[in-house]
Amino acid sequence: MSEKRDRIISAALQLFCENGFQHTSTAAISKKAGVATGTLFLYFKSKDELINALYLETKAALSKHMQEGLEQAATVHDKLFHIWLKSVGWSEANPYHFRFFNMFSNSAFISALTKDEAASLFQFTEELVKNAVAEGSIAPIETGLFVSLFGGQLNATINYLAQSPQPENRQQIVEKAFRLFWKSMKA
Amino acid sequence: MSEKRDRIISAALQLFCENGFQHTSTAAISKKAGVATGTLFLYFKSKDELINALYLETKAALSKHMQEGLEQAATVHDKLFHIWLKSVGWSEANPYHFRFFNMFSNSAFISALTKDEAASLFQFTEELVKNAVAEGSIAPIETGLFVSLFGGQLNATINYLAQSPQPENRQQIVEKAFRLFWKSMKA
DNA sequence: ACTTTCACTGACTGATTAGTCATTTTTATA
DNA sequence: TATAAAAATGACTAATCAGTCAGTGAAAGT
Known part of the structure; x- marks a missing residue:
């Protein structure tokens, strides 16, 4: 498991809880995780x-x-x-x-x-x-x-x-x- | 309470349960309720x-x-x-x-x-x-x-x-x- | 018969965003 | 060091959709 993947998971957890799934964009997750928007889709298909x-x-x-x-x-x-x-x-x-x-x-x-x-x-x-x-x-x-x-x-x-x-x-x-x-x- | 309002509420209930909030468009609710898209916003601000x-x-x-x-x-x-x-x-x-x-x-x-x-x-x-x-x-x-x-x-x-x-x-x-x-x- | 009111309509728009992909950077290998 | 492979980037796009608003028609009031 890569470290970037962990950061994405962990950023997603926080943002989903704070703003809900719908109001959390993948761009926001990537930004919080400190990775590019494309990187998220390397680790998760969607x-x-x-x-x-x-x-x-x-x-x-x-x-x-x-x-x-x-x-x-x-x-x-x-x-x-x-x-x-x-x-x-x-x-x-x-x-x-x-x-x-x-x-x-x-x-x-x-x-x-x-x-x-x-x-x-x-x-x-x-x-x-x-x-x-x-x-x-x-x-x-x-x-x-x-x-x-x-x-x-x-x-x-x-x-x-x-x-x-x-x-x-x-x-x-x-x-x-x-x-x-x-x-x-x-x- | 108008009858159209009831139909909107009831259509929303079904669609939210079946597809979730995010995957239910206001257009779909209106359609199922049998009203125009604008009508929903007469009864509910958002x-x-x-x-x-x-x-x-x-x-x-x-x-x-x-x-x-x-x-x-x-x-x-x-x-x-x-x-x-x-x-x-x-x-x-x-x-x-x-x-x-x-x-x-x-x-x-x-x-x-x-x-x-x-x-x-x-x-x-x-x-x-x-x-x-x-x-x-x-x-x-x-x-x-x-x-x-x-x-x-x-x-x-x-x-x-x-x-x-x-x-x-x-x-x-x-x-x-x-x-x-x-x-x-x-x- | 004319005017006003008002619930209702639905085509339209501005904004958002999931996901892509050509390119660059990093890492591994020879 | 050269080369190949893998990982990561981010500008871009195609699609979606919440919410608007100018207009319609029916009913009520005068």
Whole structure:
């Protein structure tokens, strides 16, 4: 991966979040990245391919971060809590990436193909849930519903934190929200 | 409200959902609505004002629907369940509107002002939560966090249903997801 | 019958911009 | 050092489209 490519991706991320896809010209991205307008099209066939690549790589980064140290968690509870904390941490450390997901996950710019590819990066969470139900750690539930609810709760928590005025009890909120989720799901 | 205005709003909703904001020209909206290109600009100063009006009116319709018959629910549990069912029902009866929210709630097209106005339509939910905590029906929690989690869980449920292959146990899923939420929140 | 009003029309335009490509610069190779 | 290959440049273009405005026709008022 070239360094110029990285600069383009990173400039695109910022500008898309600040001004939206439509109000960000490829010329503006190139300028911010410090490359010529043509260079962008060496690395990405089109503006659409650029945003899809950005989406996929961002998802991949999050997925990787979630799994770091996951093997050290012994119980299902601990594994879910690990994923929870990693996700919150990553989102707070990468506010642009998080905002990017909020803005574009449901937009028309991301193709169905890209979404499929991204979903496969989170396959491991489905496995986790299936095993948890099988071993009786959590109450019986459709895997997809569990994953959806977990993601929803997580997203709601992060969004709440992002717009909440007091960050001092941030950690308590994060833990409390997880406790609530776990309370609803445990066997 | 003129009938042409309605047709423009409704055409815009469909086209925005199908092709996104950027790939929907005002000419296409006008054509689908069966009016001249200039007519759109009689009712909306700009394409941006159009999407903001659409957002606000859709939110208002949902808010109104949620509150229909709400006074008949006696307990906090019943009130929340009423809102839950009304929301799910409305989203399934108005899939375009629901998709529109998913696509544009976090987009750059909806102004902060519009979002503020929309939020005020849901003021009643915050009151509900405050009273519930005060009377001890639910465990103590920050109002904003509760509202955020409720919305997140609801949204996750509807999204799960929308992409789930089997609609036969739809009602069970809806009730189950609410039971899980209530389990996590009740005093 | 004349005038005024006004919702509506649609051809038109000025501005924007995604993407191209002939050329130059840099890097690798012999 | 000479040559080839690869990477990068940026002026340019073809196309799109939001928004305008002079004009139309129907209805209301006098």
